[in-house]
Amino acid sequence: MSKQFRAAISYAAIAVCSLLLAILLILLVGCDVGKAFYGFFNGILGSSYSVAEVFVKAAPLILAGLGVAVAFKSGFTNIGAEGQLYMGAVAFTATYVLCPGLPKAALLALGILAGFLAGGVWALIPGALKARFGISEVINTIMLNYIALGIVGILLQTALKDRAQYFPVSPTLDDGLGFSRLLKGTRLHSGILIALVCAVIVYFFIFKTSMGFRLRAVGMNPRACKCMGISVSAGLIVSSLLSGGLAGIAGVGEIAGLHHRLIGGISPSYGYLAIIVALLGGNHPLGVVIAATGIAALQVGALAMQRAANVPSAIASIIMGAVVLLILARKTLFKRLLREED
Amino acid sequence: MMALLEMRHIDKLFFGRYANRDVSLQVQKGEIHALLGENGAGKTTLMNILYGIYRRDGGEIFWRGEAADFLSPKDAIEKNIGMVHQHFMLVPTLTVAENITLGLREKGYPFTDRAALSARVAAISEKYGLLVEPGALISSLSVGERQRVEIIKLLYRGAELLILDEPTAVLTPGETAGFFNVLKRLRADGCSVIIITHRIPEVMEIADRVTVLRDTRCVFSAPIAELDEIKLSEHMIGRELAPPTRGKATAAGGEGLVLAGIGLQENGIQRLRDVTFSARPGEILGIAGVDGNGQKALAETIMGIRRPTAGEISLGGRSLAGLSVAARKALGMAYISDDRHEDGLVLDMDLAENLLLKFNRDKRYASRGLIDQKRVLQKLREAVGEYDIRAPSLRVPIRYLSGGNQQKLILARELSDHPQVIVAFQPTRGLDIGASEFIRQQLLAHREMGARVLLISADLEEIRALSDRIAVIHKGCIMGIRDNSDDLDMTEIGLMMAGNPAGEVRAG
Ligand SMILES: Nc1ncnc2c1ncn2[C@@H]1O[C@H](COP(=O)(O)OP(=O)(O)OP(=O)(O)O)[C@@H](O)[C@H]1O
Ligand SMILES: [Mg+2]
Numbered sequence: 001m002s003k004q005f006r007a008a009i010s011y012a013a014i015a016v017c018s019l020l021l022a023i024l025l026i027l028l029v030g031c032d033v034g035k036a037f038y039g040f041f042n043g044i045l046g047s048s049y050s051v052a053e054v055f056v057k058a059a060p061l062i063l064a065g066l067g068v069a070v071a072f073k074s075g076f077t078n079i080g081a082e083g084q085l086y087m088g089a090v091a092f093t094a095t096y097v098l099c100p101g102l103p104k105a106a107l108l109a110l111g112i113l114a115g116f117l118a119g120g121v122w123a124l125i126p127g128a129l130k131a132r133f134g135i136s137e138v139i140n141t142i143m144l145n146y147i148a149l150g151i152v153g154i155l156l157q158t159a160l161k162d163r164a165q166y167f168p169v170s171p172t173l174d175d176g177l178g179f180s181r182l183l184k185g186t187r188l189h190s191g192i193l194i195a196l197v198c199a200v201i202v203y204f205f206i207f208k209t210s211m212g213f214r215l216r217a218v219g220m221n222p223r224a225c226k227c228m229g230i231s232v233s234a235g236l237i238v239s240s241l242l243s244g245g246l247a248g249i250a251g252v253g254e255i256a257g258l259h260h261r262l263i264g265g266i267s268p269s270y271g272y273l274a275i276i277v278a279l280l281g282g283n284h285p286l287g288v289v290i291a292a293t294g295i296a297a298l299q300v301g302a303l304a305m306q307r308a309a310n311v312p313s314a315i316a317s318i319i320m321g322a323v324v325l326l327i328l329a330r331k332t333l334f335k336r337l338l339r340e341e342d
Numbered sequence: 343m344m345a346l347l348e349m350r351h352i353d354k355l356f357f358g359r360y361a362n363r364d365v366s367l368q369v370q371k372g373e374i375h376a377l378l379g380e381n382g383a384g385k386t387t388l389m390n391i392l393y394g395i396y397r398r399d400g401g402e403i404f405w406r407g408e409a410a411d412f413l414s415p416k417d418a419i420e421k422n423i424g425m426v427h428q429h430f431m432l433v434p435t436l437t438v439a440e441n442i443t444l445g446l447r448e449k450g451y452p453f454t455d456r457a458a459l460s461a462r463v464a465a466i467s468e469k470y471g472l473l474v475e476p477g478a479l480i481s482s483l484s485v486g487e488r489q490r491v492e493i494i495k496l497l498y499r500g501a502e503l504l505i506l507d508e509p510t511a512v513l514t515p516g517e518t519a520g521f522f523n524v525l526k527r528l529r530a531d532g533c534s535v536i537i538i539t540h541r542i543p544e545v546m547e548i549a550d551r552v553t554v555l556r557d558t559r560c561v562f563s564a565p566i567a568e569l570d571e572i573k574l575s576e577h578m579i580g581r582e583l584a585p586p587t588r589g590k591a592t593a594a595g596g597e598g599l600v601l602a603g604i605g606l607q608e609n610g611i612q613r614l615r616d617v618t619f620s621a622r623p624g625e626i627l628g629i630a631g632v633d634g635n636g637q638k639a640l641a642e643t644i645m646g647i648r649r650p651t652a653g654e655i656s657l658g659g660r661s662l663a664g665l666s667v668a669a670r671k672a673l674g675m676a677y678i679s680d681d682r683h684e685d686g687l688v689l690d691m692d693l694a695e696n697l698l699l700k701f702n703r704d705k706r707y708a709s710r711g712l713i714d715q716k717r718v719l720q721k722l723r724e725a726v727g728e729y730d731i732r733a734p735s736l737r738v739p740i741r742y743l744s745g746g747n748q749q750k751l752i753l754a755r756e757l758s759d760h761p762q763v764i765v766a767f768q769p770t771r772g773l774d775i776g777a778s779e780f781i782r783q784q785l786l787a788h789r790e791m792g793a794r795v796l797l798i799s800a801d802l803e804e805i806r807a808l809s810d811r812i813a814v815i816h817k818g819c820i821m822g823i824r825d826n827s828d829d830l831d832m833t834e835i836g837l838m839m840a841g842n843p844a845g846e847v848r849a850g
Contacts, residue, residue, distance in 0.1 A: 210708040213698055220688045227647055227677065227685040228699045229668030336413075 010334040014326045021322055025315045036309040043304015044297050050304065052186035054297045056258065060085065060250040060270045061292035062195035065277030066202045067119075067246030072283045073206060074239035075219035076127060080141030081247040082271025083148030084119035088248025090152060091118035092255050093160055093170050093262040096177065104177050112194075112252050119248020120241040122148060127240025131233035137240075145271070152264065160262060170262035179257035189257030196289065198246060203285040205242075215239050247271060268299075276324050295320065344407045346371045346534050347392075347503060353400030354387055356742065357734045361387040363558040365401075367536075369503065374525060374535045376545040376566075378578050379555035380774040381746025382732040385538045386428055388555070389505050393425045394418045416445075424501030426492040428508050428538075428745045428772065429683055434481035438474050439463050442495045466494050470524045484634025485512040485680065486800075493524070503534045508745070510539055511771050514632050514800040514839075522548050540746075540774045542571050542578070554578055579776040591625075591810055592790050597659040598622035599644070599763050599794045605652030606639050606818070613639035614818040617653070621763075621794040626785065628809030628826065629798040632839055636818035637798045638680065641767045644796070645677045646670045657763060657794075671700070674762035678752060678769045680798075682745075686752045689741040693733060693751060694722045696740050700755050725754035730777070745772045757784055764788060767798045782808055802835070814838035 026036045043050055064081040071078035091114035096107055126140035155161075156168035179189040206212040218225050218235030225232050254266045273295055280294075281287030302316030326333070347369040354362040362384045369375045377385050390396045392403065394412030403410050405421060412418040415425070432441045439460045460476040467474050472490040480488060489512055496504055510518045525535055525548060539545060545552060546566065554562040554577045562577045598620045606614035614636050621627040631637060642648045644655060646667045655662045662670060671677075679685035687696050698718060701707040707718050722736060729750040733743050740748055749772055757764070766785060770778040785808060789795055799805050805812055806826060813823040814835060821838035824830060 208713060209711050210698075210702040210713050211711060213695065213702050213713060217688050217691065217695075217699060220690050221684075223684050224686060224688055224699065226667070227642075227645070227679060229646075229666065229671045230699065230702070231666075231668070 006334075006337050010330055010337055013334070014323065014330065017326060018319055018323050022315065022319050025318060026309075026311055029312060029315070031309050031311045036305050036311045039308025039311075040301040040305040043308065044301045046304075048183060049186045050300065052183050052188035053300050054293065055192045056187050056189070057296035057299060058289075058293045059189075059191040059195045059253055059257070060267070061273055061277050061296055062192075062289055063198055063250035063253065064247040064270050064274030065281060065288040065292050066195075066198055066285060067123075067243040067250075068274045068278035069281060069283040069285070069288050070202060070206065070215075070239055070246065071123070071243035072278055073219045074215045074235050075222065076130065076236055076239050076243065077138050078123060078126075078141050078240065078243050079138055079275065080123060080126065080144050080244070080271070081250075081274045082267060082269065083141070083145035084122045084244040084247035085251040085254075085267055085271045086148045086152050087122045087244075088115035088119040088251030089255050089262055089266055090148075090155060090160070090251075091115045091248065092252040094155075096173055097160055097171055107177055108179070108256065111256065112249060115248040115252035116245035117248070119251065120243075120245035123240040123244025123247070124237065127236050127244075130240075131236040152262070156262065156264065162261070168264065173255065173260040178255075178260055179253065187258060189253075191253030191257040194249065194253060198249065199285040199289050202242075202246070206285070211238060247274065250274075276320065279324065280327060345369060345404070346373075346406060348404040349388070349392065349401065350404070351401040352388060352391060352398050352403075354384070354391060354396060355399050356387075357738070359734050360384075360558045362391070362398075362555075365555065365558075365560040367553055367560070367563075369534050369536060370551075371534055372529055372532050373550045374529055374537060374548055376549035376552045377536055377538045377555070378540070378542075378545065378552060378574070380557075380579060381750070381772075381777055382744040383555040383774075384558045385555055386507055386744060389425060389507060389536065389538070392418070393423065393505060419499050419501070422500055422502040423505065424496030424499060424503070425505035426489065426496065426507060426509060428511075430485075430488050430492055432480045432488055432491060434479070436480060437476065438478050438480065438483075438491050439476040441480055441491060442476075442498050446499070463494060463498065466497050470494075470497065470527060471520055472524060486514070486517055486633040489513070501533070503536065504528070505536045505538075507538045508540070508772055509537065510541060510544055512633065512768075512800070515802055516632070517800075518544065540772070540778070542574050542775065545574065546571055556580065575775055578774070584779065588786065588808060588810075589790075592792075596623050597657070598625065599796070600656045601644070601653065602655075603653035604640075604643060604650045604655065606643055606648060607651045608639075608648070612818060614643065614650070617815075617818070617820050619813055619820060619823060621796055623762075623792040623794055624789055625810045626789050626795040626797055626808050628805035628812040629796060629815055630802055630805050630812055630835060630839060631800070631815035633800045635815050637767065637815060639818065640815065641677065641679070641765050641796075641798055644763075644765055645675060668703075674760065676756040676761035676764045678756050678764070678766045680768040680771065682748055682752055687740055687748060690739050692739055693726070693731075693736050693743075694718045696751060697722055697725065697755050700758075721758075725751065725758070729754045729780070746774055746777055749773055750777060753781055753784070757788065760791060761788065761793055764793050764795045765798070766795060768800065769797070770801075770804065806830070816841045819843075 023033055026033050044054060045051060064085055068078050068081050092111040095111040095114050122144055125144065126137040129135040129140060130137045156170060160170040162169055162171040179191050182188045182190055206216065214230050215235045215238060217230055218232050222232045250270060255262055259266055277288055277291045277295060281291035298316050298320060302313040305311045306313040345368045349367040352362050352365045365388055379385050387396065391398045394414045394417050433444065439456065442463050443459055463476045472494050474487055474490050489509060510521065513521055528535060549566050551565050552563065552569065552574065553560060600620040601617050604614055604617040617640060619627065629637060639648060643650050646665055657673060683689060688699065698707065698713065707714050707721065725731065731747050731750045733747060740751065753769065770781050773781060785795055797805060797808055809826045811823055812826050812835065814821045816839060821843050
């Protein structure tokens with residue numbers, strides 16, 4: 001048995017376990033398993049709208065997931081993609097609110113840059129603290145999530161509030177100024193293309209450039225880097241900036257492509273799901289794209305399952321949690337099967 | 343007599359290549375069995391199979407006459423087989439006693455009586471002369487001390503067969519002698535030992551029987567009584583050994599690497615005190631000393647990895663103060679660390695990437711921020727050829743190379759591009775005799791080309807063979823510097839290593 005084959009068996013076993021768990025949970029809440037599964041798959045593949053919906057959700061997950069993956073590669077445990085995403089959204093909103101009358105191309109270019117920088121700086125703060133003083137980034141990135149949400153709340157009451165509205169929402173982005181719609185009758189916008197382009201760029205950066213090389217080296221053995229004259233702090237600074245920047249672009253996409261205005265809950269925890277995406281995707285850009293699409297599909301399907309068979313969509317979260325656990329524990333669980341060469 | 347351990351016709355493949363092919367090994371009770379062979383011959387692999395870390399692809403193992411199949415190290419330890427790896431496996435953030443009892447369910451677990459444990463550890467360490475402080479943190483110990491911890495750990499678990507993978511590579515001759523006494527006492531107690539080493543005199547001294555692997559196969563096995571050193575080394579490398587000769591002094595005039603009054607204080611500990619010497623172009627300055635006497639601090643201070651708190655270092659008349667590690671490397675300063683896994687390599691990167699650790703900003707291999715894979719690969723091929731690096735493939739993580747081959751890659755990387763200064767800290771550690779010979783020749787060649795070579799080693803013979811002058815370090819102080827002539831007073835050197843500032847100190 002080849003190594004790959006054994007690995008494949010272990011993944012298949014995980015899939016089967018998850019499926020059994022799903023069936024068990026559906027039975028437990030007293031629903032019809034057949035109906036539920038039909039609802040799930042129909043909800044994903046049933047119409048062009050539903051398929052498009054998967055990619056609508058995949059776009060921010062890919063971007064934020066790439067960000068987290070870049071951070072993880074350099075040993076920077078970025079738990080703050082959620083806050084960085086919101087900061088990107090704020091920056092884009094501020095751009096079109098503060099600079100009305102910009103043509104579309106200029107607005108998008110400026111807005112994406114602003115979003116990248118805002119998200120980037122949001123990650124750079126804990127990044128620099130770690131690089132300079134060795135302060136753990138885990139707590140700091142989480143704390144900055146709360147601060148970012150607080151800032152969004154305050155801005156929606158003040159500077160970015162649409163005066164004409166009673167609710168705390170920002171002015172709406174003029175029609176035709178945001179990301180283009182890709183498919184008529186769906187919500188699919190060009191954010192997914194930006195995400196895929198970013199995936200290619202990140203791949204190229206990480207694996208082909210010398211800066212990317214240093215970043216990976218820092219993540220794998222900072223001590224050796226120190227001895228070889230590769231700056232660990234520079235690696236952390238670059239990776240945190242890039243990481244937060246990618247999450248920031250995810251936030252830009254949510255405003256420019258989907259909501260067209262800033263509101264409180266633009267992200268259903270994309271920033272946290274991005275961590276799972278990065279882990280499942282093995283911190284590799286291609287893996288991130290696949291994992292993000294898979295998780296987006298799982299979410300879309302779960303909502304449809306809820307509508308079709310009255311199965312609580314929370315089951316999807318449970319399954320996702322279980323899958324992550326199983327995959328992370330895979331090497332231990334399948335020790336006998338995989339034992340070799342590690 | 344039934345053998346304690348018998349391995350018959352063992353096969354093992356990695357990535358479709360043999361690492362062991364039809365290897366057999368027999369160990370009797372109360373026998374010290376030396377396992378010899380070149381780097382990459384498959385010694386560690388064979389032992390890992392025995393210890394339950396790898397699965398064999400063919401062959402049989404008999405333990406106390408019964409077919410045995412150890413599925414994990416835990417399994418092996420339960421059957422009284424213990425192994426100390428070539429690269430230690432201790433938890434640096436735990437104490438000695440904690441490491442020794444790690445994973446054991448002691449009486450009263452989880453409310454183990456730590457004080458009693460420490461006392462038992464101390465008892466074992468005293469009984470065998472394996473001196474360590476049970477309460478000390480592993481991270482604060484020298485390599486030699488860590489090894490003692492590893493051995494105590496096995497004895498604590500009642501090992502009857504000890505597998506020791508290159509245990510003496512990190513020891514000074516004095517320590518080695520003490521260590522051999524431990525082994526002899528163990529043998530007298532009826533324990534068996536499999537010892538892997540590259541040092542033939544040691545084999546002659548301690549082993550009862552020898553097995554030699556070459557190129558994955560078992561080529562030879564005989565009792566030591568039938569052998570002598572020359573025969574043995576021929577069996578090992580398949581040819582006669584040509585010990586390097588230093589030739590006449592090549593030290594040129596001109597500015598060398600000069601350390602003036604270097605002091606290093608860290609967390610209130612004085613690691614280096616008033617270190618003053620110079621290494622001239624074309625000179626090898628040997629730094630002798632018992633492991634853990636500030637050698638690491640010295641090497642790292644010279645390389646800019648640590649900042650001295652007193653004194654100044656200059657190269658070619660130019661002060662190095664304030665220069666980063668990268669800047670020093672750019673000046674042609676090469677560093678071979680004693681700890682290749684921590685300091686010298688990124689184990690999960692492949693061979694080419696480990697070369698790139700040095701060349702990632704080098705115009706030849708990375709232009710406009712892009713890595714030139716082709717050039718790097720070409721460079722790697724040259725290095726692999728020149729240094730005879732044996733790798734299952736050029737694309738595997740360097741983790742999968744044998745220890746000696748990992749070291750060769752470091753040397754190939756550090757010695758390229760005519761370094762001006764070479765800080766060589768245990769450069770031949772873990773290398774087989776052929777490869778050591780080659781490295782020594784390389785160091786001598788660089789000496790001839792005018793490099794300033796600092797050879798820091800606990801191996802006095804190596805220092806004597808290569809150095810023009812010998813400085814002795816003890817507790818962070820240079821006890822004295824002597825010319826390495828034929829009539830060098832070795833007793834004096836020994837005294838200095840033990841901390842006696844013998845005679846007046848001749849400044850370099
Ligand atoms: N886990 C592994 N995966 C792939 N190849 C491996 C692995 N371990 C060892 N090898 C290969 O098997 C061969 C034998 O390696 P081994 O470590 O047993 O050599 P060794 O005799 O201990 O050498 P050294 O004296 O340098 O320690 C080498 O070519 C090595 O690259
Ligand atoms: Mg070995």
